[in-house]
Amino acid sequence: MKxxxxxxxxxxxxAGLVCDVNPPSAxxxxxxxxxxxxxxxxxIKAIDDLTVNFPQAKTIGLIGANGSGKxxxxxxxxxxxxxxxxxxxxxxxxxxxxxxxxLRKYRIARTFQDGRLIEQMSVIxxxxxxxxxxxLIESLKEVSTKDYQDRLEKVLEITSLTEHKNKNAEELxxxxxKLLEIGRVLMxxxxxxxxxxxxxxxxxxxxxxxxxxxxxxQSQGKTIVIIEHNMSLIKRLCNYTIVLNHGKxxxxxxxxxxxxxxxxxxxxxxx
Amino acid sequence: xxxxxxxxxxxGIYSMLALSLNMLIGMGGLVxxxxxxxxxxxxxxxxxxxxxxxxxxxxxxxxxIVVNAILAFVVGKILARxxxxxxxxxxxxxxxxxxxxxxxxxxxxxxxxxxxxxxxxEIGSYTFYSNTAFLGLVMVFTVAFYMLYQWINKSSxxxxxxxxxxxxxxxxxxxxKTKQYKSVIFVLSAALSGIAGAFFASYIAFIDPSSxxxxxxxxxFTIIIVGGLSSAIGSVVGALILISLPEVLRFVGLPYETAxxxxxxxxxxxxxxMMIFKPQGLFGKYRM
Numbered sequence: 219m220k221x222x223x224x225x226x227x228x229x230x231x232x233a234g235l236v237c238d239v240n241p242p243s244a245x246x247x248x249x250x251x252x253x254x255x256x257x258x259x260x261x262i263k264a265i266d267d268l269t270v271n272f273p274q275a276k277t278i279g280l281i282g283a284n285g286s287g288k289x290x291x292x293x294x295x296x297x298x299x300x301x302x303x304x305x306x307x308x309x310x311x312x313x314x315x316x317x318x319x320x321l322r323k324y325r326i327a328r329t330f331q332d333g334r335l336i337e338q339m340s341v342i343x344x345x346x347x348x349x350x351x352x353x354l355i356e357s358l359k360e361v362s363t364k365d366y367q368d369r370l371e372k373v374l375e376i377t378s379l380t381e382h383k384n385k386n387a388e389e390l391x392x393x394x395x396k397l398l399e400i401g402r403v404l405m406x407x408x409x410x411x412x413x414x415x416x417x418x419x420x421x422x423x424x425x426x427x428x429x430x431x432x433x434x435x436q437s438q439g440k441t442i443v444i445i446e447h448n449m450s451l452i453k454r455l456c457n458y459t460i461v462l463n464h465g466k467x468x469x470x471x472x473x474x475x476x477x478x479x480x481x482x483x484x485x486x487x488x489x
Numbered sequence: 490x491x492x493x494x495x496x497x498x499x500x501g502i503y504s505m506l507a508l509s510l511n512m513l514i515g516m517g518g519l520v521x522x523x524x525x526x527x528x529x530x531x532x533x534x535x536x537x538x539x540x541x542x543x544x545x546x547x548x549x550x551x552x553x554i555v556v557n558a559i560l561a562f563v564v565g566k567i568l569a570r571x572x573x574x575x576x577x578x579x580x581x582x583x584x585x586x587x588x589x590x591x592x593x594x595x596x597x598x599x600x601x602x603x604x605x606x607x608x609x610x611e612i613g614s615y616t617f618y619s620n621t622a623f624l625g626l627v628m629v630f631t632v633a634f635y636m637l638y639q640w641i642n643k644s645s646x647x648x649x650x651x652x653x654x655x656x657x658x659x660x661x662x663x664x665x666k667t668k669q670y671k672s673v674i675f676v677l678s679a680a681l682s683g684i685a686g687a688f689f690a691s692y693i694a695f696i697d698p699s700s701x702x703x704x705x706x707x708x709x710f711t712i713i714i715v716g717g718l719s720s721a722i723g724s725v726v727g728a729l730i731l732i733s734l735p736e737v738l739r740f741v742g743l744p745y746e747t748a749x750x751x752x753x754x755x756x757x758x759x760x761x762x763m764m765i766f767k768p769q770g771l772f773g774k775y776r777m
Contacts, residue, residue, distance in 0.1 A: 322664035
């Protein structure tokens, strides 16, 4: 834990870890804007004419009831799905959709709700996959991993996977698998990180470890989007919240205010 | 001694075939049954090149590589759209088509009569007439194939192949143009099989289409399943076992009339037992 603290430099408070709400990069601009986005599945609108902005260098909690369109939105923003209509702007570049193969170019990284790993590949190879040479000819020439060694060792350390580095992903426990997936996005040194339910099913100790990792990214001025149902974690980690309901924007703003919003309390929190 | 050299040459040729197929199936997860087709095209390129066109052995190897690469590039584009079982079925279709062409394009392939009088390799004024010299040449190529396999396996290219065999979509998300990777490994594997075919044609000195049927593709598949998927040493050991097995059975004293059928049954039983007890094969690093 101490090592993680040294690497990411976060501040700890008595009530548990709280992210530094003043990361180095200046806010103000939106790194992603979504305009009139619609996505239907068999006639049902998962995203319904949605317009929403993702402010730069903030940790954004994307919340909403099951089926509210959170994962669909993240899937569209990471090129896993193409929208039916609408416009997406990433760093001032407008486009109708994002191609998943171009995420590297956009410096976007993501984890998956169901934890997608290459099961019969070692931890090291899983970590190297998103950063190794992706030009076909160059990838044939690249047989050494020494260019990635420093980052690899650092990520292995942060995710407590050093002693498991040569095991296949399928041999890891659930918690370590979650950490491996998070390690994979850390390897990418992206600007925008999407975490889809990163805490689900984890022991409290590993929850703290993941919190530390996310705080570390925030301290570096990264934009982080977290899909999460646990409101206490949203309050601890996020300094911006977007609430979706039936594919539409229900509310957005700082978590304390949004969570007091009457519509949010009625439709999502059920109070 | 000649008997053992004969076995060693066949072992070398089948090791080359197994290594090239394991690149495709073991590393890339692309279950192709078309390998016998490319093996046959390589063999026929050498046979036709040496007997009808008067080309040297090594020139015909290049001819076989070029023909296989062009065909594999075109077919690979189509195959890249398929995954899993569909990939296997479409590739089996290719094998059947190539066999039919070899069987029926009589003006070029001589059909079922085959082509005989295929010459031996030559380097300068030296001709590899003796089986010992031929074995030496086959072993040089087998070692080169082995080293190439290991290089690809260690490279980032190999890592991408191993990732896409399990989750092509995720590999795509990681920034790789997966269809290109599938296409390139298919072309490479086909070209390498053609080299093995050239050695086979030159060694046997006579070829006909019966050596390159779909069942030969299944036999090659059996070699890598037994030896181990995604393993260079597994490819070689698999070839050793499957090439030696009929010879071992010969000394068991099986009745002549049923020996061939029993051999097929033993191959089938080996596949079955492997799938149940050791699905990754003897030295394999990947389970289908």
